[in-house]
Amino acid sequence: MSVAWAQTRKDGAARTGMLATPHGEIPTPAFMPVGTRGTVKTLDADDLERCGADMVLANTYHLMLRPGADTVAKLGELHGFMSWPGPILTDSGGYQVFSLNPKVDEEGVTFRSIYDGAPVELTPERAVAIQEALGSDVAMVLDVLIGLPAGEEETRVAMERTLRWAERSLAAKTRSDRALWGIVQGGSDPKLRARSAAATAALGFTGFGIGGLSVGEAPQARNLAVEAVVAELSEAAPRYVMGLGDTEGILDCVARGVDLFDCVLPTRLARHGKVLSRSGDFSIKRAEWASSTEPIDEDCRCVACRRYSRGYLRHLFATKEFLGPRLLSLHNLTYTLDLMSSIRTAIAEEAFDEFRAETIGVRSMIN
Numbered sequence: 396m397s398v399a400w401a402q403t404r405k406d407g408a409a410r411t412g413m414l415a416t417p418h419g420e421i422p423t424p425a426f427m428p429v430g431t432r433g434t435v436k437t438l439d440a441d442d443l444e445r446c447g448a449d450m451v452l453a454n455t456y457h458l459m460l461r462p463g464a465d466t467v468a469k470l471g472e473l474h475g476f477m478s479w480p481g482p483i484l485t486d487s488g489g490y491q492v493f494s495l496n497p498k499v500d501e502e503g504v505t506f507r508s509i510y511d512g513a514p515v516e517l518t519p520e521r522a523v524a525i526q527e528a529l530g531s532d533v534a535m536v537l538d539v540l541i542g543l544p545a546g547e548e549e550t551r552v553a554m555e556r557t558l559r560w561a562e563r564s565l566a567a568k569t570r571s572d573r574a575l576w577g578i579v580q581g582g583s584d585p586k587l588r589a590r591s592a593a594a595t596a597a598l599g600f601t602g603f604g605i606g607g608l609s610v611g612e613a614p615q616a617r618n619l620a621v622e623a624v625v626a627e628l629s630e631a632a633p634r635y636v637m638g639l640g641d642t643e644g645i646l647d648c649v650a651r652g653v654d655l656f657d658c659v660l661p662t663r664l665a666r667h668g669k670v671l672s673r674s675g676d677f678s679i680k681r682a683e684w685a686s687s688t689e690p691i692d693e694d695c696r697c698v699a700c701r702r703y704s705r706g707y708l709r710h711l712f713a714t715k716e717f718l719g720p721r722l723l724s725l726h727n728l729t730y731t732l733d734l735m736s737s738i739r740t741a742i743a744e745e746a747f748d749e750f751r752a753e754t755i756g757v758r759s760m761i762n
């Protein structure tokens with residue numbers, strides 16, 4: 396079977412749906428924890444299931460260099476390699492490669508491996524071939540990213556090259572049991588975003604990433620860009636804002652019809668002692684928690700909240716114990732995945748606007 400998404404309910408522009416893949420169905424809106432090198436840092440596959448993860452993301456860039464796509468393929472593709480039976484999405488590697496100041500021409504990008512300095516070439520065709528070898532359920536096209544702030548001309552040139560690469564990517568696709576989604580670019584200019592979305596859709600993709608957002612732009616600029624993109628895309632296709640994972644950002648995007656998210660934020664913040672919570676995000680390292688017997692959140696079902704006090708968690712960070720980042724990673728992912736579950740329930744009950752206002756209201760009172 397292949398990959399297909401179908402809408403189930405709608406509440407304003409917000410919608411629920413079901414993404415069917417060869418490795419199971421996942422309800423949307425959904426959030427994908429990020430397993431950069433084939434592992435969500437400090438967590439194993441059982442942990443991810445307990446957190447409520449339905450689908451995870453893995454990074455093509457890291458896996459193509461270490462251990463290499465052929466090795467992953469021999470070890471049972473990503474699902475066997477990671478022992479993750481559920482759906483997996485891979486990014487194309489573009490985001491990481493473009494952060495390394497690569498040589499870019501019409502053919503592709505050339506960069507030096509962070510591991511041994513050897514030159515590596517990545518073309519749209521190779522990005523597809525690598526992801527097909529990795530065996531991810533959903534692969535993403537190689538897109539052209541630009542540093543911010545960027546002028547209109549630079550943004551337009553990158554967006555147009557992304558379109559040409561998207562066409563080459565589709566032509567290179569060989570696996571009918573896997574999906575390849577396009578990526579909409581265009582910076583924070585709604586006109587360019589709309590052009591990119593319409594042209595990417597015209598190529599015939601069945602799903603759409605919205606790239607180049609959540610890179611420091613103001614929430615209002617991001618929201619306008621998302622609105623411009625969604626207006627050009629078919630209702631029947633899933634929309635995925637790449638690299639976004641904060642509570643307010645997720646709620647803003649779901650309100651505009653976005654179905655899928657990924658972000659390193661919940662686990663990266665966890666490793667730095669930052670807690671995501673219903674009542675506002677905070678640092679577990681603060682001195683005021685030293686003698687606190689309270690859990691992070693008494694209503695949270697995760698092991699960090701069920702068994703441990705803020706005082707103990709603060710101690711783990713003060714003494715740099717491995718368990719601290721692990722417990723906060725479990726909590727922050729449980730928080731984010733439960734947020735998605737609540738969002739789906741609210742949409743099904745046609746109460747998304749109220750849920751969103753209440754969630755943001757409670758968090759902003761404390762913050």
Ligand SMILES: [Zn+2]
Binds near residue numbers: 727730
């Ligand atoms: Zn918790």
